[in-house]
Amino acid sequence: MPRANEQVAALLQEYADLLLITGADAVRARAYEKAARAVAGHSDDVTRMRAAELRRIPGVGKSIADKISEASTAGTIGALAALRAQIPPGVHELTSIPGLGPKHALQLYTELQVSSVAELTDAIKAGRLRDLKGFGPKSEDRILHGIEVMRTADQRVPLNIAMDTAADLVAAISAVPGCARCTYAGSLRRMRETIGDIDILAAATDSAPLMTALTLLPETAEVIARGEAKTSIRTTRGLQVDLRVVPLDSWGAALQYFTGSQAHNVRVREIAVRQKLKLSEYGLFDTETGALIVSRTEEDVYARLGLAWVPPTLREDTGDVQATLRGELPALVTDQDIRGDLHTHTDLTDGVAALEQMVTAAQARGYSYYAITDHAPNLFMQRMTSEKMLAQREQVRALGARLQAGSGDGALTLLHGTELNIAPDGTVDWPDEFLAGFDVCVASVHSHFDQPGDAMTRRFVAACENPHVNIIGHPLTRKIGRRPPVDVDLRELFAACARTGTALEINSHPARLDLPSEHIRAARDAGVRFAINTDAHAAGHLAYLRYGVGCAQRGWLTADDVINTWPLPQLTEFLAKGA
Numbered sequence: 266m267p268r269a270n271e272q273v274a275a276l277l278q279e280y281a282d283l284l285l286i287t288g289a290d291a292v293r294a295r296a297y298e299k300a301a302r303a304v305a306g307h308s309d310d311v312t313r314m315r316a317a318e319l320r321r322i323p324g325v326g327k328s329i330a331d332k333i334s335e336a337s338t339a340g341t342i343g344a345l346a347a348l349r350a351q352i353p354p355g356v357h358e359l360t361s362i363p364g365l366g367p368k369h370a371l372q373l374y375t376e377l378q379v380s381s382v383a384e385l386t387d388a389i390k391a392g393r394l395r396d397l398k399g400f401g402p403k404s405e406d407r408i409l410h411g412i413e414v415m416r417t418a419d420q421r422v423p424l425n426i427a428m429d430t431a432a433d434l435v436a437a438i439s440a441v442p443g444c445a446r447c448t449y450a451g452s453l454r455r456m457r458e459t460i461g462d463i464d465i466l467a468a469a470t471d472s473a474p475l476m477t478a479l480t481l482l483p484e485t486a487e488v489i490a491r492g493e494a495k496t497s498i499r500t501t502r503g504l505q506v507d508l509r510v511v512p513l514d515s516w517g518a519a520l521q522y523f524t525g526s527q528a529h530n531v532r533v534r535e536i537a538v539r540q541k542l543k544l545s546e547y548g549l550f551d552t553e554t555g556a557l558i559v560s561r562t563e564e565d566v567y568a569r570l571g572l573a574w575v576p577p578t579l580r581e582d583t584g585d586v587q588a589t590l591r592g593e594l595p596a597l598v599t600d601q602d603i604r605g606d607l608h609t610h611t612d613l614t615d616g617v618a619a620l621e622q623m624v625t626a627a628q629a630r631g632y633s634y635y636a637i638t639d640h641a642p643n644l645f646m647q648r649m650t651s652e653k654m655l656a657q658r659e660q661v662r663a664l665g666a667r668l669q670a671g672s673g674d675g676a677l678t679l680l681h682g683t684e685l686n687i688a689p690d691g692t693v694d695w696p697d698e699f700l701a702g703f704d705v706c707v708a709s710v711h712s713h714f715d716q717p718g719d720a721m722t723r724r725f726v727a728a729c730e731n732p733h734v735n736i737i738g739h740p741l742t743r744k745i746g747r748r749p750p751v752d753v754d755l756r757e758l759f760a761a762c763a764r765t766g767t768a769l770e771i772n773s774h775p776a777r778l779d780l781p782s783e784h785i786r787a788a789r790d791a792g793v794r795f796a797i798n799t800d801a802h803a804a805g806h807l808a809y810l811r812y813g814v815g816c817a818q819r820g821w822l823t824a825d826d827v828i829n830t831w832p833l834p835q836l837t838e839f840l841a842k843g844a
Contacts, residue, residue, distance in 0.1 A: 269312045273336045274305035276345060277329070282360055283348040285367035295646065299324040303617035304333065306803020312337035323617045355381030363411035363748045364714075369399065382412060407715065407749075414746060422504060423745065424812055425775040427453050427460035430504060433484065434465055438508065441478045443469045445513045450523040454577045456815030458745060458778045462505035464523050472510035479508050515547045517562035522546035528582035529575070536570050536586070544570075578818035583786075595823050598797070600814050602824040604831070605634035606807060608684065608707050608738060608770060608798035613657055614640040614647040616802045620660060624668075626804035628677050634833050636680040636705050637661055641694035643686040644711055651699065654683065658702070678833055680704035684738060689713045689720070691727025693734065700733035705840055707770065707798075709738035710751060718752040725753055729761040735840050736796050737762065739772040739779040747776070755784055756791075763792035766842050768828050771820075773799045773813025774806070785820025794839070795827050 281297035284290075303324045304311050311319060311333055319330035332342045349357070358381065359370035373379040376397060379388050389409060394400040431449040439447040444467055448454075451464030467475050476496040480488045489497040489505065497507045511519040522530060523546065537544040541552045548560030549569055559565040564574045572589045576597055579585040588594050610616035611623055618626075620637060627635040639657065640647040658681045665679035682705035685693040693700070693708055700706060708728045716724065728734050740758065741750035762769055769788055772779045777800070780788065785795070797813040799806050817827065824830040828839050 269310050269337075270304050270307055273311055273333055274301040276336050276342055277301035277304060277332070279357075280332070280342060280345045280348065282367055283345070283352060283357065286352055286356060286360070286371050287348060288371070296324065297329065299615065299617065300329045302615075302802055306617055306805045308805055323612050323619070353380040355379075355384070358382055359385060361415055361747075362408060363414050363744070363746065364407050365411060372397065372399070382415075386412060403715070410749060414749060421459035421461050421746075422502070423775045424453075424456065424458055424460060424778070424815075425809070426502070427463055427504070430484070430500060430502065430506075431463050431465065434463070434479070434482070434506060434508075437482055438465065438467055438475055438478060441475050443471055443474055445469055446516055448520070450520060451525060454524045455526065455580055456578050456812070456819060458775075458781070458816070460504075462507060465506060465508045466519055466523050467508065467510045468513040468516045468519075469510050470512070475510055476508065479506070509546075511546065513561075515560050517564070517566055518544070518548045518560040519546045521563045521566050524577050524580060526581050529580040529585065532582050532586045533567075533570065533572070536572070540570065542570070576818065578815055579821070581819070595821055597818045598814060598822050598824045598827050598830060600811055602827070602830040603632075603797060603810060603814070604833075604836075605632045605636070605678075605680075605829050606799055606801065606810070607636045607680070607682070607705055607736060607796050607829050608638050608772075609636065609801040609807070610639050610684070611637060611657075613653065614644075614649055618802075618804045620657070620664065622804050623801070623807075624664060624677070624679065626807050628668075630807060630810075632677055634678040634680055634836070636682045638682040638684045638705065638707050641683050641685045643688065643694045651695070657681070682706055684709055685734065686711050687724055687728045689716060689724060691724045693728065693731060697733060700731075703733070705735050706733050707736045707738040708734040710742045714742055714748070714751050716751070718754060721751050722754040722757050725758050726761040729758075729765045729767040732842055734767060735842060736768045736770050736798075738770045738798075739777050739800065740769050741779050741781065741784075743779055743781075744776050745778065750779075750781075755787065759788045759791035759793050762788070762794075766794075766839065768794045768796045768839075771795055771797045771813045771817050773797060773809040773811075773816070775809060775812050778812060778816045780816075780820075782816045782819035785817065785822060789820065789822060789826055795822060796829050797827055798829070 277297050278301040281294045284294040303322050307322055316330050316334055319325050319333050336342050356370055356374045359365055360367050377388055377393055379385050388394060389405045394405055431453055435447050435449060438444055446468040448466055450466045453460050453463060469475055472493055476491060479496055479498060484500045485498045486501045487499040489499060495507060495509045497505060499505055509523060534544050543550045543552050549558045549566055551558060559569045567574045573594055575585050575589055609623060611620045612618060640649055642649040661679050661681040668676045682703050685706055685708040687693060687708050687710045743750040769780050797817055799809045801807050828836055
């Protein structure tokens with residue numbers, strides 16, 4: 266997806282937020298939110314499109330198209346600037362606090378004259394929120410935690426933003442004459458869920474042209490430091506990028522060293538020391554003679570130390586080195602193992618692409634099967650009805666039949682499903698007889714996030730025990746840097762999933778990555794199966810799969826652990842849930 270689209274989408278989303286803060290019609294604000302998602306997910310660069318082309322984007326009418334055109338030419342939107350002028354800057358900043366939406370931000374400003382995060386912190390410490398309607402002691406703790414989350418998140422960027430930036434930089438540096446190799450390293454190569462800075466590694470005989478090229482890129486806003494071996498810049502988006510250039514003969518050792526993590530590297534160097542060797546970014550050397558032993562590839566470095574090559578996503582010193590010493594490293598699930606996506610949306614609810622567009626995008630990815638899982642009626646804003654869902658089912662069946670007739674045995678199989686809402690008592694939207702008609706049911710928590718732990722745990726367990734619920738969607742409901750995880754006893758949830766044959770989702774959206782990797786191994790060890798889904802709301806979102814796979818790899822999953830790597834007959838048997 267073009268980066269310009271993300272910038273325009275951010276302006277539309279801010280406009281929607283400010284509409285809510287100023288008390289405008291919520292329906293109008295949601296229209297801009299939907300348009301922002303549509304623009305962000307659009308495959309073509311919206312800044313290069315004419316007004317008539319813009320209006321063909323789902324959710325983009327004349328008024329929004331005019332604002333997109335204005336943003337494309339002027340870099341901003343006049344109506345947005347006017348709204349900004351009505352609101353103290355700190356009030357908008359308050360909406361960035363996880364768990365504090367526009368309505369409460371406006372309430373804090375109008376009733377307590379709080380217009381900054383610092384003022385809000387002081388007001389909480391003084392106990393001034395306790396008498397406000399909708400607030401209380403628990404609200405104070407939640408908001409203080411949200412402020413801490415926000416401050417931490419401000420220092421890092423989502424995985425996809427870092428990945429897109431790194432891809433552009435690697436392409437630009439690779440094109441410089443004399444560059445023999447170039448790739449990203451560091452926490453990005455390890456697929457951490459957020460990234461503090463980007464490490465780029467290149468190999469060349471002469472580093473100067475590469476360093477110069479980095480400093481002259483349009484993305485470069487500031488040159489922090491420049492040297493022969495390392496140059497650091499800050500991008501226009503505020504990201505620090507460190508470019509290191511090594512001789513080609515040192516490539517493998519340097520890639521291992523700069524990928525990290527530090528704890529993993531320390532563990533590997535300890536093994537080297539015990540063998541009277543020294544490992545650095547330039548190679549593996551004999552300690553006594555200083556002779557270079559190996560350095561050209563990572564595989565050579567690990568092998569000389571008696572280790573199998575450790576996949577970058579495992580290099581966190583969580584048993585990875587011990588596992589390779591025992592010959593027990595898992596064969597991790599890969600993008601190529603995924604046969605289909607089991608959680609996606611269309612414009613029937615809050616998606617921005619039609620059914621046919623989403624199916625075409627799934628075909629282009631070479632999937633064997635693909636599920637459409639639009640929202641169920643208890644998420645009231647989506648205005649779903651039983652009649653609409655049944656009508657969609659007929660459309661899905663008809664389209665699936667056409668695909669089968671056109672491509673035979675190799676055709677994409679369409680599954681009709683839904684994303685149910687897990688109510689506070691654990692029930693879901695439709696009765697059993699209606700749910701029985703779906704091929705797959707994802708069930709997710711979309712409200713009442715602040716339930717106490719015991720109640721939230723019972724809520725999830727009840728959903729698992731529903732014979733028609735196949736997958737628990739985005740289990741912790743978190744949004745990275747925006748909404749904290751719910752309070753749930755994960756041990757009980759994992760046991761319920763294993764006992765009932767309910768899979769846990771690894772939601773690939775970079776704002777979620779939920780179930781987080783730090784909990785995946787425990788769930789797997791409890792006997793849980795997983796589904797790596799994109800929760801796509803636009804055709805371009807299907808590409809988010811790579812982030813979910815990275816999350817799964819960090820949780821040590823193999824293809825056998827993931828139900829949407831299985832052949833369709835095996836998947837169908839699992840979805841029957843023991844029936």
